[in-house]
Amino acid sequence: MAAFNLTHSDPSMFIIMGISSLEAAHIWISIPFSTFYIVSLLGNFMVLSVVGKKQTLHKPMYLLLCMLALTDIITPTFVVPKALSIFWFNLKGITMAACLTQMFFLQTVSVVHSATLVTMAFDCYIAICNSLRYAIILSNTQIAKLGLVGLIRAVLFILPLPLILSRQPFCANSIIPHMQCEYIAVVKMACGDITVIRIYSLVLMFVVMGFDLTFIALSYGLIITVVLRFSSKKAHQKALNTCTTHICMMLTYYTPGLFSNITYWFGQGITPHVHIILADLYLLIPPMLNPIIYGIRNKELRDKVGKYSCCRR
Structure with a gap:
């Protein structure tokens, strides 16, 4: 308790409280959180390993899946270990520098993840609407360049946030009612x-999310227009299978995030621990589900994973 009070009174240290009002259940809550994290790591590392070892999977679509898998590994890794240290050992203290670093990486990876989904929408559009020129427009090199642009965009957009916050004075009782530096x-x-931080945050949200969602909607609008012109049902089904996996991944990423933000701003009647759990599940559920979704929907990847698992045994 003395160590906790010392940390609590130090303005250079923050206190991450975990799930307020549910401290007695922290041990039990840690079980699903650690399970989600382990399943996420296993699934995403499996995808990276299989795609890396199989030359036939060295294609733009699978490189995009690898980029998505990397973001799905990084995101929970910046959240779960600290959360478990709170649940298991009551280690709630974190330095301001570590807190801002965690916040920076979480926000940056989130923007990179969104950019990857945009690139996947563009990939679907080219594959369906301009299939004859697909290999020319989207090569592995082009995908790597688009990934680099997405990373640079994320860093340039997010970096001002921790830099501005690092110059701000923080109150002595720096308590964060979350499991991470939200x-x-x-x-x-x-x-x-x-005021500057609030304005920049709003502009950033509308610029990044507005552009990404608009581009994705535009891509699928054009895809639907082209698909409706197909005369055969087989062509319809093939186009649908090409895009269904991506649509499922978008829903698992954007829906929990939007729901979490809506409940935060407009759900005043919702208890604080529900807000906290929703915010953290948003960082845990998509990374766990994505490998399952494109593992089930993508036959080529599913077959390679099956053969790879059999060989390992």
């Missing part, structure tokens, strides 16, 4: 003028 909670702890 951006809005950290901003609320600042004792100085946060």
Whole structure:
């Protein structure tokens, strides 16, 4: 308790509380959280391993899946170990530098993830609407360049946030009512003028999410227009199978995030621990489900995973 009070009174240290009002159940809550994390790591590392070893999978679509798998590995890795240290050992203290670093990487990887989904929508559009020129327009090199552009965009957009916050004075009682350095909670702890941060955050949200969702909607609007012109049912089914996997991954990524934000801003009647659980499940569920989704929907990848597993045995 003495160590906790010392940390609590130090403005250079933050206290991550975990799930408030459910401290007695932290051990039990850690079981699904650690399970989700392990399943996520196993699934995504399996995808990376199979695609890396099989030359026939060195195609733009599978490179995009590898990029998605990397973001799905990084995201929970920045959340779960600290959460488990809170659940198991009550280690709630974190330095301001570590907190801002965690926040920066979580936000950056989130923007990279969104950019990857945009690139996958473009991949679907080219594969269906301009299939004869697919190999020319989207080579492995082009996919690598698009991935690099997405990473640079994310870093340039997100980097100002921790830099601005690092110059802000924080209150002595720097308590974060979450299991991670959640951006809005950290901003609320600042004792100085946060007008610039609020404005930049809103602009960033509309620019990044607005552009990405608009581009994805436009891509699928054009895809639907082209698919409706197909005369055979077989062509319809093939086009549908090409896009269904991507649509499922978009739903698992954007839907929990939008639901979490809506409940945060408009769900005043919802208890705080529900907000916290929703915010963290948003970082855990998509990374766990994505390998399952494109493992089930993609026959070529599913067959390669099956053969790889048999060989390992």
